[in-house]
Amino acid sequence: MRLLALVALAGLMAGCRESVEGRFIYYPSRSVTVDPSSVGLRFRELLFPAADGVRLHGWLIPGRRPTTLLYSHGNAGNIADRLSIARLLVDQLGVGVFLYDYRGFGKSEGAPSEAGLVRDAHGALAALLREGVAADDVVYFGRSLGAAVTVDLALDAPPRGVVLESPFASVRAVADAVVPGAGRLFHTRFDSLAKIGRLHAPLLILHSDVDQTIPYSQGRALFVAAPEPKTFFTIRGARHYEMEATWPEYWAAWRTFLASLPRPVPSPARPPEAKHQ
Numbered sequence: 001m002r003l004l005a006l007v008a009l010a011g012l013m014a015g016c017r018e019s020v021e022g023r024f025i026y027y028p029s030r031s032v033t034v035d036p037s038s039v040g041l042r043f044r045e046l047l048f049p050a051a052d053g054v055r056l057h058g059w060l061i062p063g064r065r066p067t068t069l070l071y072s073h074g075n076a077g078n079i080a081d082r083l084s085i086a087r088l089l090v091d092q093l094g095v096g097v098f099l100y101d102y103r104g105f106g107k108s109e110g111a112p113s114e115a116g117l118v119r120d121a122h123g124a125l126a127a128l129l130r131e132g133v134a135a136d137d138v139v140y141f142g143r144s145l146g147a148a149v150t151v152d153l154a155l156d157a158p159p160r161g162v163v164l165e166s167p168f169a170s171v172r173a174v175a176d177a178v179v180p181g182a183g184r185l186f187h188t189r190f191d192s193l194a195k196i197g198r199l200h201a202p203l204l205i206l207h208s209d210v211d212q213t214i215p216y217s218q219g220r221a222l223f224v225a226a227p228e229p230k231t232f233f234t235i236r237g238a239r240h241y242e243m244e245a246t247w248p249e250y251w252a253a254w255r256t257f258l259a260s261l262p263r264p265v266p267s268p269a270r271p272p273e274a275k276h277q
Helices: 002-014 017-025 079-093 114-130 145-156 171-178 192-198 216-225 248-260
Strands: 044-049 055-061 068-072 096-100 138-143 161-165 203-208 230-235
Touching: 044 114, 055 079, 055 114, 068 079, 068 114, 068 145, 079 096, 079 248, 096 114, 114 138, 114 145, 138 145, 145 161, 145 192, 161 248, 171 216, 192 216, 203 216, 203 248, 216 230, 230 248
Parallel strands: 068 096, 068 138, 138 161, 161 203, 203 230
Antiparallel strands: 044 055, 055 096
């Protein structure tokens, strides 16, 4: 990671800012050789437009309960690499999961960018609602880079709840944590720390105390800056990309948070219309 940062820094100083910056932040894979059936999950394959019309790809996996997680993944691979995560979420929580790929990842068209990924999240939310999932049953879940995408989406379209795992304060903060001073060279911001104070949804943040990729202190900083209601759970001794069935306290934190979310208030019944004679 430090070597990559130094290479990126040298490239930026040499004047090829955009190409090097993109390679430092995004590591997409186009190869999708498996689908949710490979881990025993039923699913519907969706092709849908982003908010600006870019063609995207995703898998909607039903759960045992109405709640569906809109899952925004990290900066590498594609949704085929998140099937074990989807299996755990369905098994442990009973929720549905909508996995979608950002532009330039997997079978989604285009090339990734900060504004583009946020448009992709908006497109994924719209697609989920078109599939018949009620807005009140959608909880946003973002991990790593996906946590930043999720914060942006939640500010524009507040959900019933937001879960962020291994979030960073900003791209610049991550770069500075690797090479002090490097952050000022990056145009890409994903500045969640500056935005999260405007969040209008219950929040759960999960972060490992030994995260080797995103410093634990950045997850804590986001938590401090976020408004109530909010909960922070420390994952003890796990690597950045881990999620295990054998973490009872972790899954208990999830279940407690989901159970605490306010139920939607039913709309009042409309009085019958008067008949005109």
